[in-house]
Structures are given as structure tokens and as C-alpha cells.
Amino acid sequence: MTASPKPATNLAVNADRLWASIEETARIGATAKGGLRRLALSAEDAEVRAWFKTACEAAGCTVAIDSLGNMFARRPGRNAALPPIAIGSHLDTQPTGGRFDGVIGVLAGLEVLRLLQEAGIETEAPIEVINWTNEEGARFAPAMLASGTFAGVFSAEYAYSRTDRDGVRFDTALDSIGARGEGLGHALSAHFELHIEQGPILEAEARTIGVVTGVQSIRWYEATLIGSDGHAGATPMRLRRDALLGTARVIEAVHRLARAHAPDAVGTVGLLENRPNSRNVVPGEVFFTIDLRHPDDAVLAEMDASLRDALAEIATADGLELSLEQTWESPAVHFDAACIARVRQAAAAFGYPSRDLVSGAGHDSAYIARVAPTTMVFVPCAGGLSHNEAESATREDVAAGANVLLHAVLATDAALTG
Ligand code: HGY
Ligand code: MN
Ligand code: MN
Numbered sequence: 001m002t003a004s005p006k007p008a009t010n011l012a013v014n015a016d017r018l019w020a021s022i023e024e025t026a027r028i029g030a031t032a033k034g035g036l037r038r039l040a041l042s043a044e045d046a047e048v049r050a051w052f053k054t055a056c057e058a059a060g061c062t063v064a065i066d067s068l069g070n071m072f073a074r075r076p077g078r079n080a081a082l083p084p085i086a087i088g089s090h091l092d093t094q095p096t097g098g099r100f101d102g103v104i105g106v107l108a109g110l111e112v113l114r115l116l117q118e119a120g121i122e123t124e125a126p127i128e129v130i131n132w133t134n135e136e137g138a139r140f141a142p143a144m145l146a147s148g149t150f151a152g153v154f155s156a157e158y159a160y161s162r163t164d165r166d167g168v169r170f171d172t173a174l175d176s177i178g179a180r181g182e183g184l185g186h187a188l189s190a191h192f193e194l195h196i197e198q199g200p201i202l203e204a205e206a207r208t209i210g211v212v213t214g215v216q217s218i219r220w221y222e223a224t225l226i227g228s229d230g231h232a233g234a235t236p237m238r239l240r241r242d243a244l245l246g247t248a249r250v251i252e253a254v255h256r257l258a259r260a261h262a263p264d265a266v267g268t269v270g271l272l273e274n275r276p277n278s279r280n281v282v283p284g285e286v287f288f289t290i291d292l293r294h295p296d297d298a299v300l301a302e303m304d305a306s307l308r309d310a311l312a313e314i315a316t317a318d319g320l321e322l323s324l325e326q327t328w329e330s331p332a333v334h335f336d337a338a339c340i341a342r343v344r345q346a347a348a349a350f351g352y353p354s355r356d357l358v359s360g361a362g363h364d365s366a367y368i369a370r371v372a373p374t375t376m377v378f379v380p381c382a383g384g385l386s387h388n389e390a391e392s393a394t395r396e397d398v399a400a401g402a403n404v405l406l407h408a409v410l411a412t413d414a415a416l417t418g
Contacts, residue, residue: 035389098391
């Protein structure tokens with residue numbers, strides 16, 4: 001490939017081609033309501049991974065897979081000694097997920113590869129588009145498990161040992177779709193991620209681009225309340241130890257705790273297994289999860305203490321046994337100032353209205369920020385809706401986000417060349 005002239009600033013992605021790729025991959029794991037079910041390391045995940053590999057190879061890349069199944073589509077640059085500039089996100093989804101969460105980040109990366117190949121532009125550094133395994137944490141907790149392992153936050157053994165709610169281990173699932181590659185961890189010159197905001201701010205303020213300055217703090221818990229199974233007809237109310245009633249009180253307490261730290265705190269009980277779950281048995285045991293978040297680590301630590309007090313009080317008052325384990329903590333993240341500035345400049349160069357914001361959702365970039373200069377680009381989604389089959393974004397906004405991503409990457413490459 002011959003050296004090419006400096007890319008024109010009016011270089012823009014092919015919006016139709018990018019949208020067509022989103023539509024094409026949306027058929028893999030499509031749900032009846034127009035969403036996606038592509039759980040990590042499922043057959044649907046395997047199918048979209050194969051699609052992604054073929055598309056990247058057609059765009060002139062080599063595709064490597066590491067020991068966690070992370071996929072790296074690398075386009076060579078002039079200087080092979082430079083670590084690649086990465087564009088990463090995820091192709092796995094929630095069980096009733098949307099067609100844009102994670103997907104636009106990976107497919108916008110593919111569009112950048114296609115555009116550079118079409119325009120015959122040779123960058124100084126290699127460009128690497130990454131599909132991070134199991135970002136959602138819906139099947140294997142915690143979220144961002146594979147990018148966290150790449151960043152050295154978790155050991156590979158820990159990641160492999162994580163099981164889904166059917167008891168299937170991560171490594172067993174990885175091997176079941178032939179997604180276990182080799183090696184773990186390599187240098188990156190930078191990491192950029194395009195994502196829908198998954199919240200209401202950009203749409204409400206009619207902004208096209210979110211300049212993401214960081215990610216809020218997250219804590220996940222697993223809990224079990226144990227009471228006593230009983231006959232729904234013959235057990236007097238005063239003698240019951242109803243674990244589901246206790247769980248209902250916990251759910252109310254979690255909501256009260258988040259409201260007490262409004263407007264930034266959020267709290268969710270999202271997964272619940274009621275046992276024996278029979279219509280005429282007083283529930284004797286409930287397993288459930290708690291997700292607490294706040295932009296400030298110190299406030300989240302206070303919320304943690306209040307949560308523990310509240311749950312202990314409920315268990316005592318209802319005569320229940322409580323086991324509560326914090327299973328994940330992802331501290332607040334501040335992204336790289338130079339990368340943020342390039343996103344801001346690229347948005348301004350295209351005349352896209354933008355604003356800074358901190359991500360409410362977790363992302364692979366939160367962990368990759370520990371090992372490489374990292375930031376994110378947000379675009380609006382309708383009603384701020386996400387993790388919902390009705391999730392939607394416009395073709396224009398997705399293309400705008402991809403243009404900002406493209407030029408932030410090219411500006412990074414120019415800085416590396418300089
Ligand atoms: O949980 C999250 O914020 C992300 O969707 N994994
Ligand atoms: Mn996501
Ligand atoms: Mn998600």
C-alpha cells in the first residue's frame with residue numbers, strides 16, 4: 001500500500017453501508033418484538049462473530065482471538081511498531097436487548113476500516129476494531145468481564161469460573177462455540193467507543209454527540225433471603241416466614257435508598273428467583289440481585305452501608321435469614337483528556353451540537369481506560385430507552401457518531417505520526 005495524502009477533513013463514513021450492516025446483523029438473534037437476544041457465547045453470538053470476522057477480512061484485516069474470545073480485527077499501518085489505535089465495543093446483548101447497544105460501536109469500527117480501505121488511506125499506526133466478549137454481564141456476571149480481564153482487573157481463571165444461572169461455566173461456553181483463542185493483553189495506543197447514550201439527555205437537549213468524560217461507579221450484589229415454605233391455605237399469616245414478602249420490602253428499600261441520593265443515584269433489583277415458585281406454597285427462599293450506581297465512589301460507599309443496614313433490619317423484622325455478597329465493584333472512571341479533546345474537535349468540525357456527559361451505563365471502555373488513553377462518543381436513542389427491544393436510534397445520528405469516531409481516530413494517528 002503506498003503512502004497516501006493526508007486524509008481530507010471532509011472524509012465521512014458511508015451512512016447507508018453502516019445502516020445496512022446494522023440491519024443485516026439485527027437478523028441474528030432477532031426477537032419477535034424487533035429486539036435482539038444474543039447472549040454471550042450463545043449460538044447467536046457465534047453467528048454474529050462469524051459475520052464480523054468475514055466482514056473484517058473482506059475489509060483487508062487479519063482477525064485474532066484471545067483466550068477470552070475477544071476479537072481483534074487489525075488493519076496494518078505504516079509503522080507496525082506502533083500499538084494499534086482501537087475502536088471497540090460489544091456484539092452480545094441483553095435477553096431482550098436492542099439493536100444498537102454495543103452493535104453500533106463495533107459496526108462503526110468496521111465502517112471505518114471499509115472507508116479507509118476504499119479511500120486507500122494508510123494510517124501511521126495499525127487500526128484495530130475489537131469485539132469484547134460478554135460486555136453485558138447478563139449471562140456471566142460481572143459485566144465487562146472479558147475487557148476487564150484484558151485490562152488485568154480479573155484473572156483468566158476467575159473469568160473462566162463464572163457460571164450462568166444454569167451452572168454453565170464461561171470457559172465451557174467459550175469452547176462450545178469454538179471462541180477460545182490464544183494470548184491475553186497487548187498494548188493499545190488508544191481506545192475509542194461509539195455507543196448510544198442509553199439515557200434521555202442528548203435527545204432532550206437536541207444534541208447529536210455526547211462527549212463522554214467518564215463512567216459512573218457501579219456495585220453489584222447477590223442476595224438470598226431464607227424463610228420457610230408453608231401451605232398457602234393452612235399457614236396462618238402470623239406464623240409465616242415469607243421470603244418473597246421480605247424481598248418485596250428489600251426492593252422498596254433499594255428504591256428509597258436511590259431516591260435519598262437523588263438525582264444521580266440509581267438502584268435496581270433486576271434478577272429474582274422465587275423458590276419453590278408454586279402458587280399454593282408460601283415462598284421459603286428467594287435469590288435476587290441488586291445493582292447500585294452513583295457518579296461518586298464515596299457516595300456509593302455510603303449507599304452500600306445504608307443498604308446493608310436496611311437489609312439486616314428487614315431480615316430481623318421478618319424472621320428471615322439473609323446472605324448478601326457484593327459480587328462486583330467498578331469504580332468511577334475519568335477518560336483521557338487528549339482523547340476527549342479530539343472527540344470534541346471532531347464534533348465541532350462537523351458542526352454537530354454536543355455536550356459533555358458521564359455515562360450512566362458501564363462499558364468496556366471503563367476497563368480499557370486503565371491500560372490505554374480511552375474515551376467514548378455517545379449518540380441519542382429514542383426516549384433514552386435501552387435494554388429494551390424498542391431501543392432505537394436514527395441513521396443520521398449513528399452516521400454522525402461514526403464520523404466523530406473516524407476523525408478522533410485519525411487525529412490520534414496524526415498525533416502519533418507527529
Ligand atoms: O450494566 C451496564 O451498564 C452495561 O449495560 N453492561
Ligand atoms: Mn453496551
Ligand atoms: Mn448494555
